[in-house]
Amino acid sequence: MRIQAAVVEAPGGPFTLRDDLVIDSPRSDEVLVRIAAAGICHTDLSSRQKWPRQLCPMVFGHEGAGVVAAVGDGVTGVRPGDNVCLSYRSCTTCGQCSAGHPAYCETGIFALNAGGTRPDGTSPLSRAADGSTVYGSFFGQSSFATYALAHTSNVVKVPADLPPAVAAPLGCAVQTGAGTVLNVLRPPRGSSMAVFGAGSVGLTSVMTAVAEGCRVIAVDPLAARRDKALKFGAVAAVDPTAVADVGAAVRDHAGGGARFAIDTTGQSGVISQAIAALGQRGTLALVGVGGRAEFDIMTVLTKGIRIRGVIEGDADPAAFLPRLVDLYREGVLPLDEIITEFPFHEIEDAARAAAAGEVVKPVLRFP
Incomplete structure:
Protein backbone atom coordinates (compact mmCIF):
# COMPACT_ATOMS: atom_id res chain seq x y z
CA MET A 1 0.00 0.00 0.00
CA VAL A 158 -7.20 3.41 24.11
CA PRO A 159 -10.76 4.79 24.39
CA ALA A 160 -12.28 5.95 21.11
CA ASP A 161 -13.15 9.35 22.62
CA LEU A 162 -9.59 10.11 23.74
CA PRO A 163 -8.26 12.96 21.54
CA PRO A 164 -5.53 11.59 19.23
CA ALA A 165 -3.27 14.55 20.06
CA VAL A 166 -3.42 13.55 23.72
CA ALA A 167 -3.04 9.83 23.05
CA ALA A 168 0.11 10.31 20.95
CA PRO A 169 2.62 11.51 23.60
CA LEU A 170 1.39 8.99 26.18
CA GLY A 171 3.62 6.33 24.62
CA CYS A 172 6.91 8.10 25.36
CA ALA A 173 7.12 11.59 26.91
CA VAL A 174 4.18 11.29 29.29
CA GLN A 175 4.99 7.70 30.15
CA THR A 176 8.58 8.68 30.92
CA GLY A 177 7.72 11.68 33.11
CA ALA A 178 4.88 10.08 35.04
CA GLY A 179 6.52 6.67 35.23
CA THR A 180 9.73 8.05 36.70
CA VAL A 181 7.72 9.47 39.58
CA LEU A 182 5.20 6.67 40.07
CA ASN A 183 7.18 3.56 39.16
CA VAL A 184 10.75 4.46 40.10
CA LEU A 185 11.04 7.23 42.71
CA ARG A 186 7.69 6.63 44.44
CA PRO A 187 8.07 9.72 46.65
CA PRO A 188 6.33 9.82 50.01
CA ARG A 189 3.76 12.60 50.41
CA GLY A 190 5.40 15.79 51.61
CA SER A 191 8.83 15.00 50.18
CA SER A 192 10.71 17.48 48.02
CA MET A 193 11.56 16.92 44.37
CA ALA A 194 13.62 18.99 41.94
CA VAL A 195 12.89 18.62 38.23
CA PHE A 196 15.61 19.82 35.88
CA GLY A 197 14.23 20.70 32.46
CA ALA A 198 10.58 21.69 32.03
CA GLY A 199 9.87 20.23 28.64
CA SER A 200 7.14 17.66 28.09
CA VAL A 201 8.87 14.99 30.20
CA GLY A 202 9.77 17.45 32.96
CA LEU A 203 6.36 19.10 33.13
CA THR A 204 4.66 15.70 33.22
CA SER A 205 6.95 14.83 36.13
CA VAL A 206 5.92 18.09 37.82
CA MET A 207 2.20 17.36 37.35
CA THR A 208 2.58 13.83 38.67
CA ALA A 209 4.77 14.70 41.66
CA VAL A 210 2.42 17.53 42.69
CA ALA A 211 -0.50 15.10 42.55
CA GLU A 212 1.50 12.76 44.80
CA GLY A 213 1.79 15.54 47.37
CA CYS A 214 5.40 16.55 46.73
CA ARG A 215 6.97 19.99 47.07
CA VAL A 216 8.30 20.44 43.56
CA ILE A 217 11.02 22.83 42.41
CA ALA A 218 11.39 23.19 38.65
CA VAL A 219 14.58 24.38 36.97
CA ASP A 220 14.52 25.72 33.41
CA PRO A 221 16.02 28.71 31.60
CA LEU A 222 12.80 29.51 29.70
CA ALA A 223 10.37 31.77 31.52
CA ALA A 224 7.30 30.32 29.78
CA ARG A 225 8.17 26.83 30.96
CA ARG A 226 8.87 27.98 34.50
CA ASP A 227 5.47 29.68 34.48
CA LYS A 228 3.81 26.42 33.41
CA ALA A 229 5.57 24.52 36.18
CA LEU A 230 4.23 27.01 38.71
CA LYS A 231 0.76 26.78 37.18
CA PHE A 232 0.90 23.00 37.56
CA GLY A 233 1.67 23.33 41.26
CA ALA A 234 5.44 23.67 41.67
CA VAL A 235 6.31 25.67 44.79
CA ALA A 236 9.22 27.36 43.03
CA ALA A 237 10.81 27.68 39.60
CA VAL A 238 14.50 28.50 39.31
CA ASP A 239 16.10 30.25 36.35
CA PRO A 240 19.56 28.61 36.11
CA THR A 241 20.91 31.57 34.13
CA ALA A 242 20.00 34.04 36.87
CA VAL A 243 21.59 32.46 39.95
CA ALA A 244 25.25 31.87 40.74
CA ASP A 245 24.67 28.47 42.38
CA VAL A 246 21.71 26.49 41.04
CA GLY A 247 22.15 23.69 43.56
CA ALA A 248 22.09 26.11 46.46
CA ALA A 249 19.01 27.87 45.07
CA VAL A 250 17.13 24.59 44.87
CA ARG A 251 18.28 23.54 48.35
CA ASP A 252 16.94 26.80 49.77
CA HIS A 253 13.51 26.09 48.31
CA ALA A 254 13.66 22.46 49.44
CA GLY A 255 14.46 23.15 53.07
CA GLY A 256 18.11 22.18 52.93
CA GLY A 257 18.14 19.74 50.03
CA ALA A 258 15.73 17.89 47.78
CA ARG A 259 15.01 14.27 48.58
CA PHE A 260 14.54 13.45 44.90
CA ALA A 261 15.68 14.96 41.61
CA ILE A 262 14.96 14.20 37.98
CA ASP A 263 17.25 15.27 35.14
CA THR A 264 15.50 15.39 31.78
CA THR A 265 18.30 17.15 29.90
CA GLY A 266 21.12 14.60 29.63
CA GLN A 267 23.60 17.46 30.02
CA SER A 268 26.65 16.93 32.20
CA GLY A 269 26.56 20.37 33.82
CA VAL A 270 22.88 20.07 34.66
CA ILE A 271 23.40 16.62 36.16
CA SER A 272 26.04 18.12 38.45
CA GLN A 273 23.55 20.81 39.49
CA ALA A 274 20.97 18.13 40.24
CA ILE A 275 23.44 16.25 42.44
CA ALA A 276 24.27 19.48 44.27
CA ALA A 277 20.56 20.15 44.80
CA LEU A 278 19.98 16.88 46.67
CA GLY A 279 20.05 16.46 50.40
CA GLN A 280 21.66 13.59 52.28
CA ARG A 281 20.81 10.18 50.83
CA GLY A 282 18.84 11.78 48.02
CA THR A 283 18.01 10.00 44.78
CA LEU A 284 18.64 11.27 41.25
CA ALA A 285 16.79 9.79 38.27
CA LEU A 286 18.47 10.29 34.91
CA VAL A 287 15.93 10.23 32.08
CA GLY A 288 17.46 12.57 29.49
CA VAL A 289 19.24 11.08 26.51
CA GLY A 290 22.78 12.42 26.29
CA GLY A 291 26.44 11.54 26.03
CA ARG A 292 29.04 11.31 28.76
CA ALA A 293 28.66 13.09 32.10
CA GLU A 294 31.18 14.15 34.72
CA PHE A 295 30.35 14.87 38.35
CA ASP A 296 32.03 15.08 41.74
CA ILE A 297 32.26 11.54 43.07
CA MET A 298 33.03 12.76 46.60
CA THR A 299 29.74 14.66 46.69
CA VAL A 300 27.90 11.50 45.70
CA LEU A 301 29.78 9.42 48.27
CA THR A 302 29.61 11.77 51.23
CA LYS A 303 25.93 12.57 50.69
CA GLY A 304 25.02 8.94 50.05
CA ILE A 305 23.33 9.83 46.77
CA ARG A 306 21.73 7.16 44.64
CA ILE A 307 21.73 7.61 40.85
CA ARG A 308 19.19 5.66 38.85
CA GLY A 309 18.95 5.48 35.07
CA VAL A 310 15.38 5.34 33.81
CA ILE A 311 14.12 4.32 30.37
CA GLU A 312 10.48 4.97 29.44
CA GLY A 313 9.52 5.46 33.08
CA ASP A 314 10.25 1.76 33.74
CA ALA A 315 6.69 1.27 32.51
CA ASP A 316 4.92 -1.64 30.88
CA PRO A 317 2.86 0.28 28.30
CA ALA A 318 0.00 -2.22 28.22
CA ALA A 319 -0.59 -1.72 31.95
CA PHE A 320 0.58 1.86 32.42
CA LEU A 321 -0.96 3.74 29.49
CA PRO A 322 -4.54 3.03 30.61
CA ARG A 323 -3.57 4.47 33.98
CA LEU A 324 -2.30 7.61 32.26
CA VAL A 325 -5.60 7.93 30.41
CA ASP A 326 -7.39 7.83 33.76
CA LEU A 327 -5.07 10.48 35.22
CA TYR A 328 -5.70 12.71 32.20
CA ARG A 329 -9.45 12.37 32.59
CA GLU A 330 -9.22 13.08 36.32
CA GLY A 331 -7.39 16.34 35.59
CA VAL A 332 -4.15 15.16 37.20
CA LEU A 333 -2.35 15.39 33.86
Whole structure:
Protein backbone atom coordinates (compact mmCIF):
# COMPACT_ATOMS: atom_id res chain seq x y z
CA MET A 1 0.00 0.00 0.00
CA ARG A 2 1.29 3.46 -0.87
CA ILE A 3 1.67 5.94 1.97
CA GLN A 4 2.97 9.43 2.65
CA ALA A 5 5.87 9.78 5.07
CA ALA A 6 8.37 12.34 6.32
CA VAL A 7 11.69 10.98 5.08
CA VAL A 8 15.17 11.98 6.25
CA GLU A 9 17.38 11.33 3.24
CA ALA A 10 20.74 11.88 4.97
CA PRO A 11 22.01 12.49 8.52
CA GLY A 12 21.09 16.01 9.63
CA GLY A 13 18.74 16.48 6.70
CA PRO A 14 15.21 17.87 6.87
CA PHE A 15 11.98 15.94 7.14
CA THR A 16 10.85 15.72 3.50
CA LEU A 17 7.30 14.62 2.73
CA ARG A 18 7.23 11.85 0.15
CA ASP A 19 4.17 10.26 -1.43
CA ASP A 20 6.01 7.43 -3.16
CA LEU A 21 6.55 4.98 -0.29
CA VAL A 22 5.08 1.52 0.03
CA ILE A 23 4.39 -0.18 3.36
CA ASP A 24 4.21 -3.96 3.78
CA SER A 25 1.08 -5.81 4.77
CA PRO A 26 1.24 -6.90 8.42
CA ARG A 27 3.02 -10.11 9.26
CA SER A 28 1.54 -12.54 11.78
CA ASP A 29 2.53 -10.47 14.83
CA GLU A 30 2.18 -7.01 13.30
CA VAL A 31 -0.50 -4.32 13.32
CA LEU A 32 -1.06 -1.77 10.56
CA VAL A 33 -2.18 1.56 12.03
CA ARG A 34 -3.61 4.55 10.22
CA ILE A 35 -1.90 7.39 12.06
CA ALA A 36 -4.11 10.19 13.35
CA ALA A 37 -1.49 12.04 15.43
CA ALA A 38 2.20 11.75 16.23
CA GLY A 39 4.20 13.62 18.83
CA ILE A 40 7.63 15.03 18.06
CA CYS A 41 10.14 14.07 20.74
CA HIS A 42 13.70 15.22 21.39
CA THR A 43 14.80 11.69 20.51
CA ASP A 44 13.41 12.10 16.98
CA LEU A 45 15.27 15.36 16.51
CA SER A 46 18.58 14.19 17.96
CA SER A 47 18.42 10.86 16.11
CA ARG A 48 18.02 12.46 12.70
CA GLN A 49 21.18 14.51 13.35
CA LYS A 50 23.42 11.53 14.13
CA TRP A 51 21.66 8.69 12.34
CA PRO A 52 24.09 6.39 10.45
CA ARG A 53 24.32 7.26 6.77
CA GLN A 54 24.03 3.59 5.84
CA LEU A 55 20.55 3.55 7.42
CA CYS A 56 19.21 6.40 5.31
CA PRO A 57 16.70 7.24 3.93
CA MET A 58 14.89 6.88 7.26
CA VAL A 59 11.42 7.50 8.69
CA PHE A 60 11.35 8.49 12.37
CA GLY A 61 8.46 9.07 14.77
CA HIS A 62 7.76 7.12 17.95
CA GLU A 63 4.72 8.75 19.57
CA GLY A 64 2.03 7.56 17.20
CA ALA A 65 -1.70 7.22 17.78
CA GLY A 66 -4.42 6.17 15.39
CA VAL A 67 -6.82 3.48 14.27
CA VAL A 68 -6.02 -0.14 13.50
CA ALA A 69 -6.37 -0.75 9.76
CA ALA A 70 -5.32 -4.40 9.59
CA VAL A 71 -3.75 -7.09 11.78
CA GLY A 72 -1.66 -10.19 11.23
CA ASP A 73 -3.27 -13.58 11.69
CA GLY A 74 -1.56 -14.07 15.06
CA VAL A 75 -2.77 -10.82 16.62
CA THR A 76 -5.50 -11.17 19.23
CA GLY A 77 -5.23 -8.04 21.39
CA VAL A 78 -6.60 -5.52 18.89
CA ARG A 79 -8.70 -5.60 15.75
CA PRO A 80 -9.44 -3.27 12.82
CA GLY A 81 -11.27 -0.16 13.97
CA ASP A 82 -9.70 -0.05 17.44
CA ASN A 83 -8.13 3.23 18.59
CA VAL A 84 -4.58 2.67 19.72
CA CYS A 85 -1.51 4.38 21.10
CA LEU A 86 1.95 3.22 20.03
CA SER A 87 4.88 2.93 22.41
CA TYR A 88 8.30 1.25 22.39
CA ARG A 89 8.89 -2.35 21.33
CA SER A 90 10.11 -5.20 23.55
CA CYS A 91 10.63 -8.93 23.06
CA THR A 92 7.94 -9.83 25.68
CA THR A 93 9.63 -13.10 26.70
CA CYS A 94 12.98 -12.38 28.37
CA GLY A 95 13.47 -12.21 32.13
CA GLN A 96 12.98 -8.44 32.36
CA CYS A 97 9.89 -8.43 30.14
CA SER A 98 8.40 -11.34 32.08
CA ALA A 99 9.06 -9.49 35.35
CA GLY A 100 7.13 -6.43 34.19
CA HIS A 101 10.13 -4.31 33.16
CA PRO A 102 10.07 -4.40 29.33
CA ALA A 103 11.95 -1.07 29.13
CA TYR A 104 15.02 -3.08 30.15
CA CYS A 105 14.35 -5.88 27.65
CA GLU A 106 17.37 -8.17 27.51
CA THR A 107 17.19 -8.24 23.72
CA GLY A 108 18.25 -4.62 23.94
CA ILE A 109 15.98 -1.62 23.85
CA PHE A 110 18.10 -0.02 21.13
CA ALA A 111 18.38 -3.19 19.06
CA LEU A 112 14.60 -3.47 18.86
CA ASN A 113 13.80 0.24 18.63
CA ALA A 114 16.65 2.06 16.92
CA GLY A 115 18.09 -0.30 14.34
CA GLY A 116 16.18 1.04 11.34
CA THR A 117 14.76 -2.41 10.61
CA ARG A 118 12.79 -5.26 12.09
CA PRO A 119 14.91 -7.67 14.18
CA ASP A 120 15.41 -9.86 11.09
CA GLY A 121 17.03 -6.97 9.20
CA THR A 122 14.12 -6.17 6.89
CA SER A 123 12.33 -2.86 6.65
CA PRO A 124 8.57 -2.60 6.11
CA LEU A 125 9.11 0.46 3.89
CA SER A 126 10.33 0.84 0.33
CA ARG A 127 10.11 3.19 -2.66
CA ALA A 128 7.29 2.50 -5.09
CA ALA A 129 9.40 3.28 -8.17
CA ASP A 130 12.18 0.74 -7.72
CA GLY A 131 11.52 -1.19 -4.51
CA SER A 132 14.62 0.25 -2.85
CA THR A 133 14.72 0.15 0.93
CA VAL A 134 13.54 3.00 3.08
CA TYR A 135 14.51 2.32 6.69
CA GLY A 136 11.96 2.46 9.47
CA SER A 137 10.62 0.41 12.40
CA PHE A 138 11.74 3.28 14.66
CA PHE A 139 10.54 2.25 18.13
CA GLY A 140 8.62 -0.46 16.31
CA GLN A 141 6.50 2.08 14.43
CA SER A 142 8.03 5.00 12.42
CA SER A 143 4.90 7.06 12.91
CA PHE A 144 5.86 10.16 10.90
CA ALA A 145 3.72 8.65 8.17
CA THR A 146 0.08 8.23 7.24
CA TYR A 147 0.36 4.53 8.15
CA ALA A 148 2.74 2.71 10.48
CA LEU A 149 3.46 -0.98 10.91
CA ALA A 150 3.73 -1.80 14.60
CA HIS A 151 4.20 -4.97 16.65
CA THR A 152 1.84 -6.54 19.14
CA SER A 153 4.22 -5.55 21.97
CA ASN A 154 3.93 -1.81 21.34
CA VAL A 155 0.25 -1.36 20.49
CA VAL A 156 -2.08 -0.36 23.33
CA LYS A 157 -5.83 0.06 22.88
CA VAL A 158 -7.20 3.41 24.11
CA PRO A 159 -10.76 4.79 24.39
CA ALA A 160 -12.28 5.95 21.11
CA ASP A 161 -13.15 9.35 22.62
CA LEU A 162 -9.59 10.11 23.74
CA PRO A 163 -8.26 12.96 21.54
CA PRO A 164 -5.53 11.59 19.23
CA ALA A 165 -3.27 14.55 20.06
CA VAL A 166 -3.42 13.55 23.72
CA ALA A 167 -3.04 9.83 23.05
CA ALA A 168 0.11 10.31 20.95
CA PRO A 169 2.62 11.51 23.60
CA LEU A 170 1.39 8.99 26.18
CA GLY A 171 3.62 6.33 24.62
CA CYS A 172 6.91 8.10 25.36
CA ALA A 173 7.12 11.59 26.91
CA VAL A 174 4.18 11.29 29.29
CA GLN A 175 4.99 7.70 30.15
CA THR A 176 8.58 8.68 30.92
CA GLY A 177 7.72 11.68 33.11
CA ALA A 178 4.88 10.08 35.04
CA GLY A 179 6.52 6.67 35.23
CA THR A 180 9.73 8.05 36.70
CA VAL A 181 7.72 9.47 39.58
CA LEU A 182 5.20 6.67 40.07
CA ASN A 183 7.18 3.56 39.16
CA VAL A 184 10.75 4.46 40.10
CA LEU A 185 11.04 7.23 42.71
CA ARG A 186 7.69 6.63 44.44
CA PRO A 187 8.07 9.72 46.65
CA PRO A 188 6.33 9.82 50.01
CA ARG A 189 3.76 12.60 50.41
CA GLY A 190 5.40 15.79 51.61
CA SER A 191 8.83 15.00 50.18
CA SER A 192 10.71 17.48 48.02
CA MET A 193 11.56 16.92 44.37
CA ALA A 194 13.62 18.99 41.94
CA VAL A 195 12.89 18.62 38.23
CA PHE A 196 15.61 19.82 35.88
CA GLY A 197 14.23 20.70 32.46
CA ALA A 198 10.58 21.69 32.03
CA GLY A 199 9.87 20.23 28.64
CA SER A 200 7.14 17.66 28.09
CA VAL A 201 8.87 14.99 30.20
CA GLY A 202 9.77 17.45 32.96
CA LEU A 203 6.36 19.10 33.13
CA THR A 204 4.66 15.70 33.22
CA SER A 205 6.95 14.83 36.13
CA VAL A 206 5.92 18.09 37.82
CA MET A 207 2.20 17.36 37.35
CA THR A 208 2.58 13.83 38.67
CA ALA A 209 4.77 14.70 41.66
CA VAL A 210 2.42 17.53 42.69
CA ALA A 211 -0.50 15.10 42.55
CA GLU A 212 1.50 12.76 44.80
CA GLY A 213 1.79 15.54 47.37
CA CYS A 214 5.40 16.55 46.73
CA ARG A 215 6.97 19.99 47.07
CA VAL A 216 8.30 20.44 43.56
CA ILE A 217 11.02 22.83 42.41
CA ALA A 218 11.39 23.19 38.65
CA VAL A 219 14.58 24.38 36.97
CA ASP A 220 14.52 25.72 33.41
CA PRO A 221 16.02 28.71 31.60
CA LEU A 222 12.80 29.51 29.70
CA ALA A 223 10.37 31.77 31.52
CA ALA A 224 7.30 30.32 29.78
CA ARG A 225 8.17 26.83 30.96
CA ARG A 226 8.87 27.98 34.50
CA ASP A 227 5.47 29.68 34.48
CA LYS A 228 3.81 26.42 33.41
CA ALA A 229 5.57 24.52 36.18
CA LEU A 230 4.23 27.01 38.71
CA LYS A 231 0.76 26.78 37.18
CA PHE A 232 0.90 23.00 37.56
CA GLY A 233 1.67 23.33 41.26
CA ALA A 234 5.44 23.67 41.67
CA VAL A 235 6.31 25.67 44.79
CA ALA A 236 9.22 27.36 43.03
CA ALA A 237 10.81 27.68 39.60
CA VAL A 238 14.50 28.50 39.31
CA ASP A 239 16.10 30.25 36.35
CA PRO A 240 19.56 28.61 36.11
CA THR A 241 20.91 31.57 34.13
CA ALA A 242 20.00 34.04 36.87
CA VAL A 243 21.59 32.46 39.95
CA ALA A 244 25.25 31.87 40.74
CA ASP A 245 24.67 28.47 42.38
CA VAL A 246 21.71 26.49 41.04
CA GLY A 247 22.15 23.69 43.56
CA ALA A 248 22.09 26.11 46.46
CA ALA A 249 19.01 27.87 45.07
CA VAL A 250 17.13 24.59 44.87
CA ARG A 251 18.28 23.54 48.35
CA ASP A 252 16.94 26.80 49.77
CA HIS A 253 13.51 26.09 48.31
CA ALA A 254 13.66 22.46 49.44
CA GLY A 255 14.46 23.15 53.07
CA GLY A 256 18.11 22.18 52.93
CA GLY A 257 18.14 19.74 50.03
CA ALA A 258 15.73 17.89 47.78
CA ARG A 259 15.01 14.27 48.58
CA PHE A 260 14.54 13.45 44.90
CA ALA A 261 15.68 14.96 41.61
CA ILE A 262 14.96 14.20 37.98
CA ASP A 263 17.25 15.27 35.14
CA THR A 264 15.50 15.39 31.78
CA THR A 265 18.30 17.15 29.90
CA GLY A 266 21.12 14.60 29.63
CA GLN A 267 23.60 17.46 30.02
CA SER A 268 26.65 16.93 32.20
CA GLY A 269 26.56 20.37 33.82
CA VAL A 270 22.88 20.07 34.66
CA ILE A 271 23.40 16.62 36.16
CA SER A 272 26.04 18.12 38.45
CA GLN A 273 23.55 20.81 39.49
CA ALA A 274 20.97 18.13 40.24
CA ILE A 275 23.44 16.25 42.44
CA ALA A 276 24.27 19.48 44.27
CA ALA A 277 20.56 20.15 44.80
CA LEU A 278 19.98 16.88 46.67
CA GLY A 279 20.05 16.46 50.40
CA GLN A 280 21.66 13.59 52.28
CA ARG A 281 20.81 10.18 50.83
CA GLY A 282 18.84 11.78 48.02
CA THR A 283 18.01 10.00 44.78
CA LEU A 284 18.64 11.27 41.25
CA ALA A 285 16.79 9.79 38.27
CA LEU A 286 18.47 10.29 34.91
CA VAL A 287 15.93 10.23 32.08
CA GLY A 288 17.46 12.57 29.49
CA VAL A 289 19.24 11.08 26.51
CA GLY A 290 22.78 12.42 26.29
CA GLY A 291 26.44 11.54 26.03
CA ARG A 292 29.04 11.31 28.76
CA ALA A 293 28.66 13.09 32.10
CA GLU A 294 31.18 14.15 34.72
CA PHE A 295 30.35 14.87 38.35
CA ASP A 296 32.03 15.08 41.74
CA ILE A 297 32.26 11.54 43.07
CA MET A 298 33.03 12.76 46.60
CA THR A 299 29.74 14.66 46.69
CA VAL A 300 27.90 11.50 45.70
CA LEU A 301 29.78 9.42 48.27
CA THR A 302 29.61 11.77 51.23
CA LYS A 303 25.93 12.57 50.69
CA GLY A 304 25.02 8.94 50.05
CA ILE A 305 23.33 9.83 46.77
CA ARG A 306 21.73 7.16 44.64
CA ILE A 307 21.73 7.61 40.85
CA ARG A 308 19.19 5.66 38.85
CA GLY A 309 18.95 5.48 35.07
CA VAL A 310 15.38 5.34 33.81
CA ILE A 311 14.12 4.32 30.37
CA GLU A 312 10.48 4.97 29.44
CA GLY A 313 9.52 5.46 33.08
CA ASP A 314 10.25 1.76 33.74
CA ALA A 315 6.69 1.27 32.51
CA ASP A 316 4.92 -1.64 30.88
CA PRO A 317 2.86 0.28 28.30
CA ALA A 318 0.00 -2.22 28.22
CA ALA A 319 -0.59 -1.72 31.95
CA PHE A 320 0.58 1.86 32.42
CA LEU A 321 -0.96 3.74 29.49
CA PRO A 322 -4.54 3.03 30.61
CA ARG A 323 -3.57 4.47 33.98
CA LEU A 324 -2.30 7.61 32.26
CA VAL A 325 -5.60 7.93 30.41
CA ASP A 326 -7.39 7.83 33.76
CA LEU A 327 -5.07 10.48 35.22
CA TYR A 328 -5.70 12.71 32.20
CA ARG A 329 -9.45 12.37 32.59
CA GLU A 330 -9.22 13.08 36.32
CA GLY A 331 -7.39 16.34 35.59
CA VAL A 332 -4.15 15.16 37.20
CA LEU A 333 -2.35 15.39 33.86
CA PRO A 334 -3.59 18.53 32.05
CA LEU A 335 -1.79 17.52 28.87
CA ASP A 336 -3.82 19.82 26.63
CA GLU A 337 -1.94 22.74 28.20
CA ILE A 338 1.46 21.56 26.94
CA ILE A 339 0.41 20.32 23.48
CA THR A 340 0.59 22.42 20.32
CA GLU A 341 -0.88 20.84 17.20
CA PHE A 342 0.59 21.16 13.71
CA PRO A 343 -0.70 19.68 10.44
CA PHE A 344 1.55 16.88 9.21
CA HIS A 345 2.80 18.90 6.23
CA GLU A 346 4.24 21.47 8.67
CA ILE A 347 6.53 18.92 10.33
CA GLU A 348 9.65 21.02 9.70
CA ASP A 349 8.03 24.05 11.33
CA ALA A 350 7.01 21.89 14.28
CA ALA A 351 10.53 20.49 14.61
CA ARG A 352 12.03 23.98 14.50
CA ALA A 353 9.59 25.25 17.13
CA ALA A 354 10.42 22.31 19.38
CA ALA A 355 14.19 22.77 18.99
CA ALA A 356 13.86 26.49 19.72
CA GLY A 357 11.77 25.90 22.83
CA GLU A 358 8.83 27.80 21.39
CA VAL A 359 6.45 24.95 22.13
CA VAL A 360 6.55 22.24 24.77
CA LYS A 361 5.08 19.23 22.98
CA PRO A 362 4.40 19.56 19.25
CA VAL A 363 1.95 16.98 17.94
CA LEU A 364 1.38 16.38 14.23
CA ARG A 365 -2.21 15.90 13.11
CA PHE A 366 -3.01 13.84 10.03
CA PRO A 367 -5.94 14.40 7.65
